[in-house]
Amino acid sequence: MQRTSSRVGAALVTALLMLTAHVLVAVDRASAAxxxxxxxxxxxxxxxxxxxxxxxxxxxxxxxxxxxxxxxxxxxxxxxxxxxxxxxxxxxxxxxxxxxxxxxxxxxxxxxxxxxxxxxxxxxxxxxxxxxxxxxxxxxxxxxxxxxxxxxxxxxxxxxxxxxxxxxxxxxxxxxxxxxxxxxxxxxxxxxxxxxxxxxxxxxxxxxxxxxxxxxxxxxxxxxxxxxxxxxxxxxxxxxxxxxxxxxxxxxxxxxxxxxxxxxxxxxxxxxxxxxxxxxxxxxxxxxxxxxxxxxxxxxxxxxxxxxxxxxxxxxxxxxxxxxxxxxxxxxxxxxxxxGTTTPANRLQSFNFPDRYVRHANFDVRIDANVSRIEDSQFRIMPGLADSSAVSFQSLNYPGYYLRHQNYDFVLAPYDGTARFQADATFRQVPGLASSSWSSFQSYNYPDRYIRHYAYQLRLDPITTATGRGDATFRVTG
Missing domain, CATH: 2.115.10.20 (Glycosyl hydrolase domain; family 43)
Incomplete structure (x- = not known):
C-alpha cells in the first residue's frame, strides 16, 4: 500500500512538473511572440x-x-x-x-x-x-x-x-x-x-x-x-x-x-x-x-x-x-x-580661482579659465564605478573616459573594467573643506587624500593647510 501511494504521489508530482513546464514554455513563447x-x-x-x-x-x-x-x-x-x-x-x-x-x-x-x-x-x-x-x-x-x-x-x-x-x-x-x-x-x-x-x-x-x-x-x-x-x-x-x-x-x-x-x-x-x-x-x-x-x-x-x-x-x-x-x-x-536616461553635464568650478574650471587637455587634467572648447570642461557625474553611493566623472565629449588618479596625478582615461580603475576613478562627495556650501571630493581608495589643484594641475593630495582646503574645494555647476 505504501509503495502504491508512493507511485501515485510520484505520478502526481510528475504531472504537476509537466504542467508547470508547459505553462513556463507557454509564457516564454508568448513573450517571444x-x-x-x-x-x-x-x-x-x-x-x-x-x-x-x-x-x-x-x-x-x-x-x-x-x-x-x-x-x-x-x-x-x-x-x-x-x-x-x-x-x-x-x-x-x-x-x-x-x-x-x-x-x-x-x-x-x-x-x-x-x-x-x-x-x-x-x-x-x-x-x-x-x-x-x-x-x-x-x-x-x-x-x-x-x-x-x-x-x-x-x-x-x-x-x-x-x-x-x-x-x-x-x-x-x-x-x-x-x-x-x-x-x-x-x-x-x-x-x-x-x-x-x-x-x-x-x-x-x-x-x-x-x-x-x-x-x-x-x-x-x-x-x-x-x-x-x-x-x-x-x-x-x-x-x-x-x-x-x-x-x-x-x-x-x-x-x-x-x-x-x-x-x-x-x-x-x-x-x-x-x-x-x-x-x-x-x-x-x-x-x-x-x-x-x-x-x-x-x-x-x-x-x-x-x-x-x-x-x-x-x-x-x-x-x-x-x-x-x-x-x-x-x-x-x-x-x-x-x-536610456541621459545624465546632464556639469562643470567643476575652482573655489579660490572662480574663473577657472576643471578641464582635460590632451588627456591631462587641470583648471583653466576661458576654456575654448567648453565640452573639455563638462563631465557627467555618474554613480561611482567602485561604489554607487560615491561618484565618478565621465567626460562629455569622450564617452566612456573618466577622471582617474595615477601616481596621484590626474588623467582622462578610457574605462577598462578593472577593479583598480574603478577605485582610482571613484570619489566621495563631501561638504567643501573651505566652504560647506561647496564640495570636496575624497578619494575612494586613498581616503586621506582629496582632489585638489596645485599650480593649476589636478592632483590627489592630503590636505593640511588653508591653501590646500581652498585648492580642494569646487562648485558643481550646470
Whole structure:
C-alpha cells in the first residue's frame, strides 16, 4: 500500500512538473511572440581606446537612432584580447535568454598588423549571456576555431536558431589553409547554450583564393520573398543568396554593384526587419567613411528591388559592424530604464580661482579659465564605478573616459573594467573643506587624500593647510 501511494504521489508530482513546464514554455513563447515596438543595435565604434567594446543604440522606427548609456560602452571585454568587434545579439527561440557573441580582437594600441591579426589571432569568440537584456554575465571565451588546423582567427560571428534541429547554427570566418589554399571561409558549429559546441565544419567557401568574411542570415516569409532565409556576405561583392534551409543549398540572388555598393566600399552587412510590415533594411558598414548606411526592400528575391535610403540618422558616434534586435515593449522598457536616461553635464568650478574650471587637455587634467572648447570642461557625474553611493566623472565629449588618479596625478582615461580603475576613478562627495556650501571630493581608495589643484594641475593630495582646503574645494555647476 505504501509503495502504491508512493507511485501515485510520484505520478502526481510528475504531472504537476509537466504542467508547470508547459505553462513556463507557454509564457516564454508568448513573450517571444509579443509585437515589436523598437530596435536595439549592438555594435562597436572603431579602432580607438575603448571603441572595440559593446555599445547599444536604440531606435523607434529603425532609421533614426540614439546612443544609450550616454554614448559609453555597456559591456567591456576583460578576457582574451580585451577588445571585441562585430558583435551579434541573439534571442533564444523561447524568448527567455539572450547572448552577445563577438570577435575577440583589439587592434587599438596593439601595434599589430591586420595580417598578423588574421594569421596569429584568437580562435575564440567572446560571449555574454542575459535573461533580461540588462543584466549580463561576465564575458567568457568560446574556442570555436581551435579544432581547425592552421586556423589564424575567428571573426565576425553570427548565430541563428534552426527549427529543424532545435539548436543554433553558430557561424563565423576563419583564415586557414585547406587543400593548399589559405583564405577566409565561413565555418559553423551547432550549439544549444553557447558553451558546448560540435566540431567546426566549413559552411561557405568561394572559389579559388577569394575570401569570404562577413555573413549574416535573416529569416523571411516565402509568400513575400520566395525563400525562407536570405544571407548577405562580403566576398568580391556584397552577395545576396536565398535558401529554404539554413544548412541546405543556397541560390545566388545577386549583388549590390548596381547601387554603387561593392565589397571594396562597404562591409559588415546587417539585416533588420521593420516592425509591423514586410520590409527589410540591409545596413552596410562604410568602414572607410561614416559607418553604416541603409538600403531597403519589400521583396528580397531580387537585388534590383533594393533602394537606397536617405532619411536616416545614426546619432553622434560612428557605428561599426554589429547587429539589430527587434524589441518587444517589455524588452524596450527594460533597456531604456537601464541605459536610456541621459545624465546632464556639469562643470567643476575652482573655489579660490572662480574663473577657472576643471578641464582635460590632451588627456591631462587641470583648471583653466576661458576654456575654448567648453565640452573639455563638462563631465557627467555618474554613480561611482567602485561604489554607487560615491561618484565618478565621465567626460562629455569622450564617452566612456573618466577622471582617474595615477601616481596621484590626474588623467582622462578610457574605462577598462578593472577593479583598480574603478577605485582610482571613484570619489566621495563631501561638504567643501573651505566652504560647506561647496564640495570636496575624497578619494575612494586613498581616503586621506582629496582632489585638489596645485599650480593649476589636478592632483590627489592630503590636505593640511588653508591653501590646500581652498585648492580642494569646487562648485558643481550646470
Amino acid at each position: 509579443d509585437p515589436f515596438t523598437g530596435y536595439l543595435m549592438a555594435h562597436f565604434t572603431g579602432e580607438h581606446a575603448n571603441g572595440e567594446q559593446i555599445y547599444f543604440t536604440h531606435s523607434k522606427d529603425g532609421l533614426h537612432w540614439t546612443e544609450l548609456n550616454n554614448g559609453a560602452p555597456v559591456l567591456l571585454s576583460t578576457v582574451g584580447d580585451r577588445g571585441v568587434r562585430d558583435p551579434a545579439i541573439v534571442r533564444s527561440s523561447a524568448g527567455d535568454r539572450y547572448w552577445i557573441i563577438a570577435t575577440d580582437l583589439r587592434m587599438s594600441g596593439s601595434g599589430r598588423s591586420w595580417s598578423d591579426a588574421s594569421n596569429n589571432g584568437s580562435t575564440s569568440l567572446v560571449v555574454w549571456e542575459s535573461t533580461d537584456l540588462v543584466n549580463w554575465s561576465a564575458p567568457r571565451l568560446l574556442d570555436v576555431a581551435g579544432g581547425i588546423p592552421t586556423a589564424g582567427d575567428a571573426w565576425a560571428p553570427e548565430a541563428i536558431h534552426d527549427p529543424v534541429s532545435g539548436d543554433y547554427v553558430l557561424y563565423w570566418a576563419t583564415n586557414a589553409t585547406i587543400d593548399g589554399v589559405r583564405k577566409h571561409r565561413i565555418h559553423y558549429v551547432r550549439t544549444r547554450d553557447f558553451r558546448t559546441i560540435t566540431a567546426p565544419q566549413v559552411y561557405i567557401e568561394r572559389s579559388g583564393t577569394q575570401h569570404i568574411i562577413d555573413t549574416q542570415i535573416v529569416e523571411s516569409s516565402r509568400d513575400v520573398s520566395g525563400f525562407r532565409y536570405y544571407r548577405a556576405s562580403k566576398d568580391s561583392q556584397i552577395t545576396i543568396e536565398g535558401s529554404n534551409s539554413i544548412l541546405g543549398s543556397w541560390t545566388t540572388v545577386g549583388n549590390l554593384s548596381h547601387l554603387g555598393l561593392t565589397a571594396g566600399q562597404v562591409e559588415g552587412p546587417m539585416w533588420m526587419r521593420f516592425n509591423n510590415r514586410d520590409e527589410w533594411a540591409l545596413w552596410l558598414d562604410n568602414a572607410g567613411g561614416d559607418g553604416y548606411l541603409p538600403i531597403a526592400s519589400t521583396d528580397l528575391s531580387s537585388t534590383q528591388n533594393f533602394r537606397r535610403l536617405s532619411d536616416y540618422s545614426l546619432g553622434t558616434a560612428r557605428k561599426r559592424h554589429g547587429s539589430v534586435l527587434n524589441l518587444t515593449a517589455a524588452e524596450e522598457s527594460r533597456v531604456l530604464a537601464k541605459w
